Amino acid sequence: MQNEKIQGSDKLPEIIQGGMGAGVSGWRLAKTVSKLGQMGVVSGTAIDIVIARRLQTGDQGGDIRRAFSHFPWPDMSERFLDDFFIKGGKSPEEPFKLFPMPVLQMKRSAVERLIVANFAEVFLAKEGHDGLVGINYLEKIQIPTIPSLFGAMLANVDFVLMGGGIPISIPEILDGLARLDAVKLKIDVENNTQNYNYYSHFDPKEFCRGELSELSRPRFLAIISSDILAKTLARRAKGLVDGYIVEHYIAGGHNAPPRKIDKSNPEPPQEYSQKDIPDLSKIKAIGRPFWLAGGRASPEKIKDALDLGATGIQAGTVFAYSRESEIMPEIKQDVLQLCMDGKIKIITDFKASSTGYPFKVVDLENTVANMEKREKRKRICDLGFLRHLYSKSETEVGYRCPAEPINSYLKKGGSSDLANGKVCLCNGLLATIGLGQIRQYGVELPIVTSGDDFSSVVNIVKKSSLDYSAKDVIDYLKS
Numbered sequence: 001m002q003n004e005k006i007q008g009s010d011k012l013p014e015i016i017q018g019g020m021g022a023g024v025s026g027w028r029l030a031k032t033v034s035k036l037g038q039m040g041v042v043s044g045t046a047i048d049i050v051i052a053r054r055l056q057t058g059d060q061g062g063d064i065r066r067a068f069s070h071f072p073w074p075d076m077s078e079r080f081l082d083d084f085f086i087k088g089g090k091s092p093e094e095p096f097k098l099f100p101m102p103v104l105q106m107k108r109s110a111v112e113r114l115i116v117a118n119f120a121e122v123f124l125a126k127e128g129h130d131g132l133v134g135i136n137y138l139e140k141i142q143i144p145t146i147p148s149l150f151g152a153m154l155a156n157v158d159f160v161l162m163g164g165g166i167p168i169s170i171p172e173i174l175d176g177l178a179r180l181d182a183v184k185l186k187i188d189v190e191n192n193t194q195n196y197n198y199y200s201h202f203d204p205k206e207f208c209r210g211e212l213s214e215l216s217r218p219r220f221l222a223i224i225s226s227d228i229l230a231k232t233l234a235r236r237a238k239g240l241v242d243g244y245i246v247e248h249y250i251a252g253g254h255n256a257p258p259r260k261i262d263k264s265n266p267e268p269p270q271e272y273s274q275k276d277i278p279d280l281s282k283i284k285a286i287g288r289p290f291w292l293a294g295g296r297a298s299p300e301k302i303k304d305a306l307d308l309g310a311t312g313i314q315a316g317t318v319f320a321y322s323r324e325s326e327i328m329p330e331i332k333q334d335v336l337q338l339c340m341d342g343k344i345k346i347i348t349d350f351k352a353s354s355t356g357y358p359f360k361v362v363d364l365e366n367t368v369a370n371m372e373k374r375e376k377r378k379r380i381c382d383l384g385f386l387r388h389l390y391s392k393s394e395t396e397v398g399y400r401c402p403a404e405p406i407n408s409y410l411k412k413g414g415s416s417d418l419a420n421g422k423v424c425l426c427n428g429l430l431a432t433i434g435l436g437q438i439r440q441y442g443v444e445l446p447i448v449t450s451g452d453d454f455s456s457v458v459n460i461v462k463k464s465s466l467d468y469s470a471k472d473v474i475d476y477l478k479s
Contacts, residue, residue, distance in 0.1 A: 011132060013039040014302065015477055016245065016291055017470075018316025019136020019161055020253065020325075020449075021045030022429040025316075027063075027124035029324040032470040034131030041134040041161060042121045044148050045141060046385055046426065048110075051117040053096050053435040055081065058089030067120035067127075072154065073209055076112045077120075095438040101384030102143040104187065104200060104397055111147045115207065118151030132158045134221070138254070139165030140355045141385050142187050146202040150177055153215045161245060163223025164254050164357065166232070171220050171239025178217035180204045191413065192391040221245050223293075225256035227282035234286050245314050246283060248294030249276050252317050252451035254357040255348065270350050284309040295453035299479050315477070317451040318460065322470045326433040331448060335362060336466045339454045346452050351421030354386040354402045359425070362448040368428050373445060379405045382437075383426035423447060 017033040019025050021043035030040030051064060059065055065085070068077035084097060100110065118135070125133045135152045137145060139162050149160065153174075162170055169185055176183040182203040189198050219242040222233050233241045249255045249272045258269040258276055283290055292305045293314035305313050319325060321332045338344045345363035353359040361369050368374045381387070381404035389397045390413060400412040403422040410416060427437055428447030436444035456476065464472045 012289060012311050013037070013132055014312035015039070015474065016134070016312065016314040017041050017319050018252075018293070018314055019043050019134065020316055020320055021136065021138065022426070023047070023050040023326050023433045023435070024320055024429075025136070026326040026433075027121050029319060029322065029326070029470055030125040030133055031127070031129070032324050033319070033474065034125065034133050035129045036471060036474045037131065038474060039132040039134055039159065040125055041136050041159075042125050044118055044121070044135045044137045044152065046383070046430070047121050047148070048113045048117040048144070049383060049430065050433070050435065051080075051120060052084045052099070052113070053430070055084040056086050056090050056096055057435075058086060060089075063124055064120055067123045068116065070123055071116055071119055072212065073207070076207075077116050079109070080113055080116050093438065096435070098382055101382070101387070101399070103399070104143060104198065104389065106143070106147075111202075112207070114144050114147040115151035115154070118148045119155045122152045122155035122157045126155060126157075134159035134161050136161045139163065139167045140357075142185060143200055144385075145170075146173060146177070146183060146185055146200055149173065150202065150204055150207075153177055153218060156216055157218050159221055160218045161221045161223055163245070163247065164355065166229065167222055168233060168237050171237045171241055173239075174217050174220055175239045177204060178215045180208060180212070180214060187389060189397055190388050190390040194391070194394070196391060196394050198389070198397060219243070221291075223247055225249065225276070225278060227279045230278075230283045230286055234288070241288065243289035243291070243311070244283060245291045245293050246278055246280065246310075247314075248292070248296075250452040251294030252320070252360045252449045254353060254355060254359055257357060280308050280310075294451060297453070297456040297477060298459070299477060302477060315456070315473070317454065318456045318473050319470060320450060321457060322468055322473055324470045327448070328432065328434045328446070331364070331432065331446060333466055334364060335448065335450070336457065336461060338364075339457055340461055340466070344454055346450055349421075352423040353425055354388070354422055360449045360451065362450050364448055366445070368423050368445045368447045374423065377424075377445065378439070378441065379403065379424070380427075381405070381424065383430075385426050
């Protein structure tokens with residue numbers, strides 16, 4: 001049986017809630033889905049920033065402080081609180097406090113924040129029930145990865161999901177962290193003509209104290225878009241890839257770039273073709289569980305997925321607009337109203353993301369999808385999660401982002417072609433969950449991403465209302 005290929009549990013969900021960053025799929029949504037017998041997933045992307053800003057807005061209800069009180073080494077969580085918690089919350093006009101952008105050789109304080117923040121988000125999602133909880137990361141954001149995994153594992157996360165690249169090293173790293181071994185992750189560095197090796201290093205024993213001798217190794221699901229990548233991971237990964245989430249290009253967020261049809265044309269294609277649809281029979285033949293994602297959120301399509309040999313489906317968009325998601329309520333209402341009026345428009349923007357991957361954007365007036373408002377925004381890079389590393393010497397790297405001020409980017413060897421059309425996803429996505437930075441010219445504009453298929457949303461809203469719950473989603477999908 002293919003389900004036996006996942007080690008450590010016979011519990012496999014039919015529905016996986018998508019891990020939507022930054023902060024959209026927070027602990028409230030994941031907890032609700034998990035308690036309903038499916039897999040809830042929190043986003044680990046920029047979670048240290050998300051937690052720090054929640055603390056600066058007063059931690060209404062005290063949930064973060066409660067999670068911090070369960071962290072195994074209180075001095076680390078107390079330092080986080082001392083640095084960022086504001087009783088009653090900051091004034092609306094006051095900017096959020098920042099901390100230094102991610103660098104390859106992180107200070108201990110930055111590593112501690114990553115560990116504590118990932119622990120807290122997973123702890124809250126798992127609190128008070130025994131359902132499955134996963135955490136989602138983007139492979140392109142490499143520097144925070146290992147401390148983030150360690151923090152999530154301290155909270156006994158059940159699954160790690162990762163896409164946006166080829167996460168070939170992650171299974172081995174999970175194995176090492178479970179044993180509390182020192183681990184390393186090879187970092188992608190541009191302009192590395194000498195083929196130097198650059199690594200992010202992490203030793204759990206530098207942070208562990210007390211009786212901790214090992215951790216539970218979460219199961220790893222690679223988010224892929226092709227059968228070729230599934231085979232590559234199965235063959236080359238050191239450590240077990242426990243399963244796959246097979247994503248169609250109509251899914252929200254980042255998509256894999258289209259495969260080249262005309263190899264004589266150096267320009268990447270700006271549209272998808274039949275070549276971009278994975279061969280599910282080849283993925284099934286690998287013998288590991290897989291879930292289908294992208295336009296699969298309906299009872300009929302779940303049945304179709306099962307008939308094709310899948311364990312189930314992953315759904316994101318339909319959960320993104322539920323009551324429990326962290327998207328600002330007014331944005332949810334605008335999107336749902338457009339959806340019900342038949343006026344929703346999703347753009348696959350091939351230039352917006354600094355990752356170089358296509359990114360789905362909802363065409364909304366008061367967001368960066370409005371080109372006039374986007375162009376008025378002053379370029380600034382003060383979060384830096386999507387910065388590219390480039391080689392300066394065998395021991396030194398530089399950092400640049402195509403969405404930073406153009407003159408700065410060009411001075412660092414960047415190309416004006418690559419900078420053209422870029423959007424600051426880091427600041428935009430935080431604004432979508434109500435944590436946008438305060439600037440002299442106003443609050444950062446949100447950027448909203450969704451999949452192309454809103455049919456399930458329409459069906460749920462017709463049965464419920466514009467204010468529907470995650471339970472309404474599960475009830476519909478399981479009908």
